[in-house]
Amino acid sequence: MLTGDFRGIVVGYTPPNATDDHDGTFAATCSPASGSQFPSDVRRWSARLRMRRANHAVDSSFEVFVELDVAMALTALENDIDASSVDKGLRKLLTAKIDLIRAATANTCTKVDGFLKQVDEKGGKEGLTAAQSATWRSWANAISGALGC
Numbered sequence: 796m797l798t799g800d801f802r803g804i805v806v807g808y809t810p811p812n813a814t815d816d817h818d819g820t821f822a823a824t825c826s827p828a829s830g831s832q833f834p835s836d837v838r839r840w841s842a843r844l845r846m847r848r849a850n851h852a853v854d855s856s857f858e859v860f861v862e863l864d865v866a867m868a869l870t871a872l873e874n875d876i877d878a879s880s881v882d883k884g885l886r887k888l889l890t891a892k893i894d895l896i897r898a899a900t901a902n903t904c905t906k907v908d909g910f911l912k913q914v915d916e917k918g919g920k921e922g923l924t925a926a927q928s929a930t931w932r933s934w935a936n937a938i939s940g941a942l943g944c
Contacts, residue, residue, distance in 0.1 A: 796860065797862050797864040798835060798861060798863060799867025799868045799871045800835075800868070801835065801868060801936070802834070802933075803832050804833055805833070806830075806831065806859055807829050808829045809829070810824070810825045811823045825857075835862065835863040835937060863937055863938070865941050866897075868934060868937060868941070872893060872931065872935070873893050875930070877890070879927055881921065882922040885917055885921045889910065889931075892910040896938070903942055903944070907935055908939075908944075914931050
């Protein structure tokens with residue numbers, strides 16, 4: 796699954812069922828549950844089937860691959876910045892940094908680092924709140940990770 800959200804994506808699925816001669820059909824208990832937020836990475840998740848009468852457990856697992864789409868993430872970050880109440884000059888500067896990240900074919904990690912430094916420098920100034928700064932740092936760090944910086 797592709798997402799442009801650094802936090803991951805909500806994944807819905809139907810838990811597997813099991814049937815035995817004594818207990819009939821019942822659903823597995825899976826973790827995380829369907830409808831949970833799955834982070835942007837590959838992880839092995841578990842499902843557990845426990846038969847009530849014999850109290851035997853059968854463990855199973857499944858993989859969910861959630862990939863951060865860098866282009867989508869940059870667009871989402873840019874939209875978040877544009878919608879913010881941050882000073883117009885800072886918004887323009889940060890948007891220009893995003894354009895540099897998009898356009899760069901070399902030194903991309905350096906450009907992401909420049910964006911992070913600018914956000915750190917301006918945190919609490921020019922209308923940039925601590926919450927916005929933290930969110931935008933998370934976006935940039937996820938983008939940096941997806942790029943392999």
